[in-house]
Amino acid sequence: WYECRSAIKEALRCYRRLLSDKDYRESISKDHGMGLERGKPSGIGQHMRLAKLVRCLGKWVNTAKQIGCVAGIEVGDGFHWRGELCIVGLHSEFRKxxxxxxxxxxxxxWAxxxxDSGRYDSCTRKVSSDEFTYCGEGENPSFCGFKKLKDQKLVGGNRALMNNMIDRKPVRVIRRFDNIGNTNESGYKFVYEGLYQVNHCWKEIRMDSGKYVYKFNLVKLEDHLQYEPQWKVNNVRTRRYH
Incomplete structure (x- = not known):
């Protein structure tokens, strides 16, 4: 566990140096045949590229997907960017x-x-410090442009969270916090909140769109269950593809 934590700190240092040091970034890109950047790097594309460079350097940690706690990560750990969540093994998706x-x-x-990045502020509700309601994925009015909205479907991540509820498998929760200490240059950071149990799922009409969305009630597991290995699942595809 402590070796993993040390490796995580080194991976984060590498990621942040790549982000801030253009010469170092271009040198590593050239060494690994990735080509030089075109234009001013920004947004999610830049962070996907940085994560790939960290992987080329052999510094990714916890490279196999699993349910439950992640070696070397403690509840309350903070991260500056989505790409950092990926390289340490907390969350592999950059956009979802x-x-x-x-x-x-x-x-x-399973999920x-x-x-919880705040994209669904109007339908994600915090009940207490250890309980909140999470809105399912898909058909977000803020990101659909001129596309006609539809009801959310019980597929993909929504189906996965439903299966977590049925099979009593916990899910790791990472929250984005704005304007708190030690944030990134955009004024926010991501904090690992721990393992939560999906207790309940239902559908309701979203007021701003008139379409059905899935809601999930999540409750934080007790402290003594946060680092239990019992949550691991066998016979699953553990490879990450970024």
């Missing part, structure tokens, strides 16, 4: 809020982690 794992035969899917 729900990260999933599937059985070897592809017949079942490993969710990122």
């Amino acid at each position: 809020g729900i990260d999933c794992i599937t059985s070897l035969n592809g017949s079942k899917i 490993t982690s969710i990122v």
Whole structure:
């Protein structure tokens, strides 16, 4: 565990140096045949590129997907960027809020982690410090442009969270916090909140769109269950593809 934590700190140092030092970034890119950047790097594309460079350097940690706690990570740990969540093994998706794992035969899917980034502020509600309601993925009015909105479907991450509820498998929760100490240059950071149990799922009409969305009630596990190995699932596809 302590070796993993040390490796995580080194991976984060590497990631942040790549982000801030253009000469170092271009040198590593050239060494690994990735080509030089075109224009001013920004946004999610830049962070995907940085994560790939860290992987080329052999510094990714916890490279196999799994349900439950992540070696070397403690509840309350903070991270500056989505790419950092990926390189340490907390959450592999750069854009999606729900990260999933599937059985070897592809017949079942579970959620490993969710990122509550505030995209669904109007329908994500915090009940207490240890309980909140999470809105399912898909059909977000803020990101659909001129596309006609539809009801959310019980597929992908939504189906995965439902299966977590049915099979009593916890999910890692990472939250984005704005304007707190030790944030990134954009004024926010991500904090690992721990393992939560999906207790309840239902559908309701979203007031601003008139379409059905899925809601999930999540409750934090007790402290003594946060680092238990019992949550691991066998016979699953553990590879990460970024």
